[in-house]
Amino acid sequence: MFKKLCLAAGLVASLAFAACTTAPTAPKITPAQFFAAACAPVKSALALAPMFSGTLSPAAEADVQKANPMVAAACTAGATVSIANVQQFSDTVLPAASEVVQAAPATVISDADKAKITGAIALAQLAVDTVSAVVQNTQAAQAASTPAAASTPLTAAPLK
Numbered sequence: 001m002f003k004k005l006c007l008a009a010g011l012v013a014s015l016a017f018a019a020c021t022t023a024p025t026a027p028k029i030t031p032a033q034f035f036a037a038a039c040a041p042v043k044s045a046l047a048l049a050p051m052f053s054g055t056l057s058p059a060a061e062a063d064v065q066k067a068n069p070m071v072a073a074a075c076t077a078g079a080t081v082s083i084a085n086v087q088q089f090s091d092t093v094l095p096a097a098s099e100v101v102q103a104a105p106a107t108v109i110s111d112a113d114k115a116k117i118t119g120a121i122a123l124a125q126l127a128v129d130t131v132s133a134v135v136q137n138t139q140a141a142q143a144a145s146t147p148a149a150a151s152t153p154l155t156a157a158p159l160k
Helices: 004-021 032-046 060-075 083-103 110-143
Strands: none
Touching: 032 060, 032 083, 060 083, 083 110
């Protein structure tokens, strides 16, 4: 599970770096590719939640319950994906997965591995936030550079 979470975080980080590059041939990850990489390790982490119900806080259990339907919707074949879906996934699902990892006893996930996994999740969240900000800024700049529609001519009588 740790390797899959690190892979997903690395893939998300590459998303951020691919969005920042100016080379036209640089590979870019799509939202669908993000989910393809992130879904399996996140599903695995959230599946562990019932095992740790004694160590999860009520707030963490609520976060997991809120994340599960989102994972089911985002990770099904043919799901509609967008930058907004990825951002929502990052804001809701990744913190819930992190809480489950932190609640795991050291006999299941060592403290060193917990630190690595939560660091990878934090990196993934940072990458998603960065890419979302770049996309929003690009869209705002494109909207600002679009010429405004011509004003409607006056229909009043001419001035005398």
